[in-house]
Amino acid sequence: MINYSMNSDSIKFLEKYLNEFSPTGDEREGQKIWINHISPYVEKIQTDLYGTAVGIINPDSTYKLIIEAHVDEISWSVNYITEEGIIYVSRNGGSDHQIAPSKRIIIHTEKGFVHGVFGWPAIHTRKSSEEKSPNVDNIFVDIGVSNKTEAINMGVHVGCVITYPDQFFIMNHNYFVSRALDNKIGGFIIAEVAKMLIENSIDLKFGLYIVNSVQEEVGLKGAKMISQTIQPNVAIVTDVTHDTCSPMIDKKIQGDIKCGLGPVIGYAPSIHKNIRELIINTANSKKIYFQRLVSSRYTGTDTEAFAYSNKGVLSALISIPLKYMHTTVEMVHKKDVELTVSLIYETLLAMNNQFFIG
Known part of the structure; x- marks a missing residue:
């Protein structure tokens, strides 16, 4: 052998x-x-x-x-852009909604990469009696714009693919992580x-x-x-x-x-x-x-x-x-x-x- x-x-x-x-x-x-x-x-x-x-x-x-x-x-797709420029998503494959909040993302556009984050309300602003878990209906992407027009001018539109930018590394010599x-x-x-x-x-x-x-x-x-x-x-x-x-x-x-x-x-x-x-x-x-x-x-x-x-x-x-x-x-x-x-x-x-x- x-x-x-x-x-x-x-x-x-x-x-x-x-x-x-x-x-x-x-x-x-x-x-x-x-x-x-x-x-x-x-x-x-x-x-x-x-x-x-x-x-x-x-x-x-x-x-x-x-x-x-x-x-x-797996990835996400831009599904809806609000008038305030907030982006809601749909799955492209079996993407896990529970890991999304606070993750950095990249939107792939014809003008190049647009960087953003999956936002989530701060713990201070959430009432325990009304606590909501992340799901595909409420997770959202913030790309730092004030309105929908700004997002569109950056090249973002419904159908753009969204990926995570996380990179490969080796953990403790034995594990590949990516x-x-x-x-x-x-x-x-x-x-x-x-x-x-x-x-x-x-x-x-x-x-x-x-x-x-x-x-x-x-x-x-x-x-x-x-x-x-x-x-x-x-x-x-x-x-x-x-x-x-x-x-x-x-x-x-x-x-x-x-x-x-x-x-x-x-x-x-x-x-x-x-x-x-x-x-x-x-x-x-x-x-x-x-x-x-x-x-x-x-x-x-x-x-x-x-x-x-x-x-x-x-x-x-x-x-x-x-x-x-x-x-x-x-x-x-x-x-x-x-x-x-x-x-x-x-x-x-x-x-x-x-x-x-x-």
């Missing part, structure tokens, strides 16, 4: 990739960074009309295997797998399609489109899942998953037993420790988009434990990231050695 370990170049790519904005529906800038990084390690790059990017190794093969992640991050780790950490992982294949001169017997999909956060849309285009035989999806050892999470419902204990192999109707068992056998034979998670009906990831497309695609899911999903301080453990790269890489080698079909 070749043990994968992140080096300084890998960290620089991850930081640059995470810090760039890629809100659902406008993932172009983040996708550019990913494409630029993966280009030396693939034979061909293709994109579709909505921005999903694919790096291909051995593109002439008729047997096609996908490893996939998604690039889009917004958009869901699921740019997956995009990082599959790019590193492609890099390992080329650096180790692996001669694949199948076509490998490294897919970075768009619009996962609003219904797996990019994966649905690209699956129709590629028509793969196998899809191995990587995404994040909840660290259930964090406070206020019921393990009896959410499962028992912890950061630092390895990648999570999923069980669900959309996950094909043959592919899952091959991944598990690979992990066991290569001594890659892992965790297991059950999803009773669906995984909530792009796995369903591939599994149930075309005439059916043999699909599996490998997830990375994540703390504080859909916040600006999402956290993953460095060791989990490294082990997931190793597991996907070794699984591809196992499939290559036996040219796994069906």
Whole structure:
């Protein structure tokens, strides 16, 4: 087994990739960074009309295997501007209204970035008997204007995307902290797998399609489109899942998953037993420790988009434990990231050695 370990170049790519904005529906800038990084390690790059990017190794093969992640991050949209210039919002993906008050934001306009904040009434002005919790109906953005005309003159209009400016950092050497780790950490992982294949001169017997999909956060849309285009035989999806050892999470419902204990192999109707068992056998034979998670009906990831497309695609899911999903301080453990790269890489080698079909 070749043990994968992140080096300084890998960290620089991850930081640059995470810090760039890629809100659902406008993932172009983040996708550019990913494409630029993966280009030396693939034979061909293709994109579709909505921005999903694919790096291909051995593109002439008729047997096609996908490893996939998604690039889009949750965000907000300008929904209404009051006469006083206060901005109300709607969700673009599963943005959490409870974390919004006091957060800095950036509004993306044709004139450039407009900075602002999610305001909230001071504690002194709120009556305990009338205490209100933040929700999507009452959170609001203040960009420091006096009226609606000033906001419009700055380029702000209904439909502008709003993102958080929070940046990547490493906590106590082991944890990566950032917004958009869901699921740019997956995009990082599959790019590193492609890099390992080329650096180790692996001669694949199948076509490998490294897919970075768009619009996962609003219904797996990019994966649905690209699956129709590629028509793969196998899809191995990587995404994040909840660290259930964090406070206020019921393990009896959410499962028992912890950061630092390895990648999570999923069980669900959309996950094909043959592919899952091959991944598990690979992990066991290569001594890659892992965790297991059950999803009773669906995984909530792009796995369903591939599994149930075309005439059916043999699909599996490998997830990375994540703390504080859909916040600006999402956290993953460095060791989990490294082990997931190793597991996907070794699984591809196992499939290559036996040219796994069906």
